[in-house]
Amino acid sequence: MSYYLMILVGAVLVNNFVLSRFLGCCPFLGVSKKTETALGMSGAVIFVMTVAAGVTWAIDHWLLQPNGLGYIHTLAFILVIAALVQFIDIAMKRFLPPLHAALGIFLPLITTNCAVLGVAEINCKQGSGFFESVFFSFAAAVGFGVALLIFSGIREKLAHANPPRSFRGIAIALVTGGLLSLAFMGFSGLVKLPY
Amino acid sequence: MVIAIVIIAGIGLVAAVLLAVADRYLSVQEDPRIGMVTAELPGANCGGCGFAGCDGYARALVAGTAPNGACAAGGEACSAAIAKILGVEATATGKRVALVKCCGTRSEAIRVGDYNGICDCNVAAATAGGDKGCKFGCLGYGACANVCPKHAISIHDGLAKVDKRLCIGCGKCVTACPKKLIELVPASATIHVLCNNPVRGPEVRKVCGVGCMGCHLCEKNSGGKEANHFTFNGFLAKVNYENPPTDEQIVAKCPAKCMAVDPHFETGH
Numbered sequence: 408m409s410y411y412l413m414i415l416v417g418a419v420l421v422n423n424f425v426l427s428r429f430l431g432c433c434p435f436l437g438v439s440k441k442t443e444t445a446l447g448m449s450g451a452v453i454f455v456m457t458v459a460a461g462v463t464w465a466i467d468h469w470l471l472q473p474n475g476l477g478y479i480h481t482l483a484f485i486l487v488i489a490a491l492v493q494f495i496d497i498a499m500k501r502f503l504p505p506l507h508a509a510l511g512i513f514l515p516l517i518t519t520n521c522a523v524l525g526v527a528e529i530n531c532k533q534g535s536g537f538f539e540s541v542f543f544s545f546a547a548a549v550g551f552g553v554a555l556l557i558f559s560g561i562r563e564k565l566a567h568a569n570p571p572r573s574f575r576g577i578a579i580a581l582v583t584g585g586l587l588s589l590a591f592m593g594f595s596g597l598v599k600l601p602y
Numbered sequence: 603m604v605i606a607i608v609i610i611a612g613i614g615l616v617a618a619v620l621l622a623v624a625d626r627y628l629s630v631q632e633d634p635r636i637g638m639v640t641a642e643l644p645g646a647n648c649g650g651c652g653f654a655g656c657d658g659y660a661r662a663l664v665a666g667t668a669p670n671g672a673c674a675a676g677g678e679a680c681s682a683a684i685a686k687i688l689g690v691e692a693t694a695t696g697k698r699v700a701l702v703k704c705c706g707t708r709s710e711a712i713r714v715g716d717y718n719g720i721c722d723c724n725v726a727a728a729t730a731g732g733d734k735g736c737k738f739g740c741l742g743y744g745a746c747a748n749v750c751p752k753h754a755i756s757i758h759d760g761l762a763k764v765d766k767r768l769c770i771g772c773g774k775c776v777t778a779c780p781k782k783l784i785e786l787v788p789a790s791a792t793i794h795v796l797c798n799n800p801v802r803g804p805e806v807r808k809v810c811g812v813g814c815m816g817c818h819l820c821e822k823n824s825g826g827k828e829a830n831h832f833t834f835n836g837f838l839a840k841v842n843y844e845n846p847p848t849d850e851q852i853v854a855k856c857p858a859k860c861m862a863v864d865p866h867f868e869t870g871h
Contacts, residue, residue, distance in 0.1 A: 466613070470613075476606050479610065483609070486613050490620065498624060500628075567722050
């Protein structure tokens with residue numbers, strides 16, 4: 408139990424996917440202008456990363472490693488994740504229309520997102536078990552969501568600010584993201600990391 | 603090497619088959635008219651119709667739950683085209699445009715403080731109601747201008763002005779204004795009362811040189827109470843847009859000088 412708690416704290420605060428591993432910077436800047444869209448995106452990322460981790464673990468352990476093809480996993484993962492997200496999109500539209508209305512427009516955006524691929528890579532490198540992989544992916548996605556929500560809150564406030572002309576728009580957002588990343592460095596050493 | 607190729611190709615093939623099957627058997631059949639109606643709508647996604655976007659409105663139109671003609675940006679040509687697709691009558695609602703119900707410029711309306719904060723009406727209004735003496739008037743920090751998708755609103759002399767030619771009547775400024783003094787009015791109406799202050803005349807006069815005092819003279823000059831051209835809220839006259847006055851003489855006779863003929867065109871690009 409405490410091991411899983413450590414994974415959670417480690418993935419959310421200490422090794423935050425966006426703020427200290429710098430994965431998933433694209434949606435971090437792209438959909439963080441409003442808290443509502445940030446929430447939707449976080450939900451989609453949590454969903455996709457958790458499912459993708461399970462599938463990639465299965466592919467890696469049952470298909471690639473028995474054939475000595477560990478070196479090719481990046482290619483295989485991209486293929487599987489892209490197809491999986493498309494399939495989820497179609498299936499969700501059919502069976503869960505309300506969920507599709509909430510998350511649908513974000514799903515194509517994270518088809519080949521580096522955060523999703525990154526979590527599969529990290530799981531693969533660590534050689535962790537199935538439940539551990541899935542839980543770590545879930546925690547990492549929650550960390551992504553937390554970072555996105557904090558950042559969107561700051562950007563909503565920032566919209567009212569009056570920065571110098573050359574800093575307006577994405578420039579001040581990048582500076583803010585950097586400061587947020589520095590702030591998260593304060594969490595380093597909080598737990599003895601399993602990852 | 604051969605195994606690698608076979609496995610990767612196999613994964614790709616399985617995924618392709620899976621997606622093809624899913625697309626064939628799980629796809630949701632959509633009414634083709636939704637796409638046709640969406641193509642006719644302007645695609646501005648302004649939200650003026652009350653739906654999240656043009657697509658949402660198109661769905662409601664096809665389902666028959668929304669009236670045809672709610673799209674202010676598309677106008678009559680748009681609702682006529684949709685009527686053709688759906689085989690229903692277009693309800694003529696007429697174009698509506700935003701009206702800023704305040705004419706207290708910097709020289710007319712006094713400012714009771716010096717506001718040097720963030721240039722946004724909502725922030726200014728949260729700071730002791732803003733720096734304007736009149737607590738109902740336009741602050742002129744451009745919250746409405748910032749949300750306007752067509753850049754139809756500009757600030758002149760501490761007052762927001764709407765360009766009627768650019769306004770699509772989406773109503774975003776109406777919700778953005780902390781003083782709630784912007785209203786959507788029919789574009790055909792020409793005579794407007796440009797004041798939002800319902801308190802007694804002497805109180806209005808203390809803070810603004812052009813505030814409505816509620817003297818009912820506009821009502822009397824337009825044919826009395828029976829003509830029903832004006833309604834009154836406290837000491838504030840309001841044009842009855844169901845039955846707007848047409849006699850432009852009454853504007854010059856307003857003792858408070860808070861009425862105007864077509865104030866929309868004062869700004870321009």
